[in-house]
Amino acid sequence: MSWTSKLFAPVCAGLVLGLAPGVAFAQDGELPVAVLTIQTLDSFEQADALTLALKRAVEDAPGWSTAKTPKDYALQVLVPSLGCVDPPDAACEAKIADEIKVDRFVWGTMKKEGTDVAGELHFWIRDKGSTKTTYRYSSNLTVAVDDALSGIAKSKFEELAGGPATGKITVRAGTHNGTVTVDGKPAGTLKGGVATLDLPPGAHTIGIEVAGYDPTSTQVEVLAREAKEVTLSPTAKPEEGPPYQKIFGFTLLGLGAAGAGVGAYGGIKSLQLKSELEDNYLNDIAGEKQACEAGPKGDYPNAQGVNASKIIKICQDGDTFETMHFVAFPVAGALGVAGIVLLATADWSGGEATAETGKAPVEVTPSFGPMGGDVSVRVRF
Structure with a gap:
């Protein structure tokens, strides 16, 4: 191919690209960018496809739009016509911008390297200068709308522009x-x-x-x-009053625990007194009768001998502790159940109904089987 035919090819490509659909002009809030036809000496079809893919990438990028120019411009034509060095330096880039009357433009070069094409892309902005990136991809990508080539053009323009506009x-x-x-x-x-x-x-x-x-x-x-x-x-947020339900629930649980302790203490003391009678005063009890069996007058007639008064005192104390045992445990159970119910029905979400924060710290799990039933209480801290 002669030098004139090489020079004429990108111009024709520019005319074709100028007629391509989907290329719009700058809208409000968008910065216009001109895309010059990629310069090449051996990969015209690939250069034309990348040029069009870049134009589409600019148009699709938020905050950017293709510049409105009277025609498409090719770097391969502008450089010699403006008397610039090849590739363009900063002074030449400024001349190109003045010539095509834009403040921003993209230009690039391309050459074949084996089965690939490779080159550079530059993004020039007036008063800021130029940014640069390189590329390489398969020379088989010759269609601008190919997803692979579109993705390359998009990523390279974002890189040149410093990322998506915000x-x-x-x-x-x-x-x-x-x-x-x-x-x-x-x-x-x-x-x-x-x-x-x-x-x-x-x-x-x-x-x-x-x-x-x-x-x-x-x-x-x-x-x-x-x-x-x-x-x-x-x-x-509305002011929340004290969590009375939780306070009462924990209070009842505490009272229930205390009641259970009292009941256990009463039962233990009652057994200790009974053991004391059997060990120390068995000979002071009439016949084989129960020492603490109450008589019709509420006394303990079976307590006899010199230790009768001691036996009576032990029986009185034993009755007191036994009564404490049998009364305290039901009361403790009732208080504990009431406390558990109050805590289980209280609001533990803190105003946010979530799976974790809404769980009560007390879990009651009943179980039943052939040998009877059971209730387990689990408390989370």
């Missing part, structure tokens, strides 16, 4: 301090009622969490490079 959201909430959430996840800190976020374009749920206040949020549509303010007014 919108700046300022959150205001009085003078509160707290946490700012975006789409349900912590995203910043609210200090003195102000927080600033950089968010990708799209719909987002922005909320705040302030101690002593109910969480509040709102839906926001974020546009690239748009600055927007969001004002949120949290509502104070």
